[in-house]
Amino acid sequence: MTVYFIGAGPGAADLITVRGARTLAACRVCLYAGSLVPRDLLAECPPGARLVDTAHLTLDEITAEAVRAHEAGEDVARLHSGDPSVFSAMAEQMRRLDAAGVPYEVVPGVPAFAAAAAALKRELTVPTVGQTVVLTRVAQQATPMPKGEDLATLGRSGALLVLHLAARYVDRVVAELLPHYGPDCPAAVVAYASRPDELVIRGTLAEIAGLTKEAGVLRTAVILVGRTLGAEQFRDSHLYSAERDRHVC
CATH class of the missing domain: 3.30.950.10 (Tetrapyrrole methylase, C-terminal domain)
Incomplete structure (x- = not known):
């Protein structure tokens, strides 16, 4: 199981990368910021995927969702607007995943x-x-x-x-x-x-x-x-x- 930090792009649903869309389509759990990530992009998730809006969750609550998926053997798409390398709070999420022993990868996006x-x-x-x-x-x-x-x-x-x-x-x-x-x-x-x-x-x-x-x-x-x-x-x-x-x- 892996958490994939995916750059969702700046707003238009078709500005996600091909790799990002393919990864999103393969993950059974999607954590996304509802206030920033376009809803149209969620259509790329597989049927029956668990969708979690993180807009009102704390970092610890977001981590708990990832750990729960890890224990169930489910890959997680963690959607960030733009590119996750800039102003995304990805670093502190990674720190928590490291402490929990949860593996992760990063898929860049259009900033x-x-x-x-x-x-x-x-x-x-x-x-x-x-x-x-x-x-x-x-x-x-x-x-x-x-x-x-x-x-x-x-x-x-x-x-x-x-x-x-x-x-x-x-x-x-x-x-x-x-x-x-x-x-x-x-x-x-x-x-x-x-x-x-x-x-x-x-x-x-x-x-x-x-x-x-x-x-x-x-x-x-x-x-x-x-x-x-x-x-x-x-x-x-x-x-x-x-x-x-x-x-x-």
């Missing part, structure tokens, strides 16, 4: 920031403009951020920032980033990326807070801030350049 970039029709890394993407969040009403990972510190790099779980605090985000990016820096908020109700908000850093609040966006969104969002004039990548020596292995 929210990738779906947001697709909605914006933007490459987040652009030659000579920006080659670094920072995935982060804010600490308001959540686990405190480690020392040196506050927005002011991260903003000094000038890299493209992608903030998860921060739409409700967009005023604070803007205030902390304005000194480093300037009021004219391109910014965007993408809510419900890849879903039928997807909402894309574009503006400058000075405008984005007002636009976000006007749209009523409070959750299930990512904030993106950085020059690559508005890059138009830049040098082509060396990868496909005619000047590149293609005979070098």
Whole structure:
């Protein structure tokens, strides 16, 4: 018996990977966060599978479900929105499964920031403009951020920032980033990326807070801030350049 941590993708049911869908279809138990994982995806579960919405369960209660399935010899699909490697609480679940002697594997998924970039029709890394993407969040009403990972510190790099779980605090985000990016820096908020109700908000850093609040966006969104969002004039990548020596292995 194995617990499979499966990335369910950013929202659209067809953005789960082929491996994720096949694994889900083979598991007799499915633990999923009902507030984030699309219900349509549960149709991939086998007939008669036990479906457990974990939205209101504690970590210990989720672990107990996995242990119960382990004792019954049933594989478990643990569905996480996006990709489970980022902001999923997978690490503490693994720690508990290790202590209980329950084996597990990870099936990656499409992360929210990738779906947001697709909605914006933007490459987040652009030659000579920006080659670094920072995935982060804010600490308001959540686990405190480690020392040196506050927005002011991260903003000094000038890299493209992608903030998860921060739409409700967009005023604070803007205030902390304005000194480093300037009021004219391109910014965007993408809510419900890849879903039928997807909402894309574009503006400058000075405008984005007002636009976000006007749209009523409070959750299930990512904030993106950085020059690559508005890059138009830049040098082509060396990868496909005619000047590149293609005979070098």
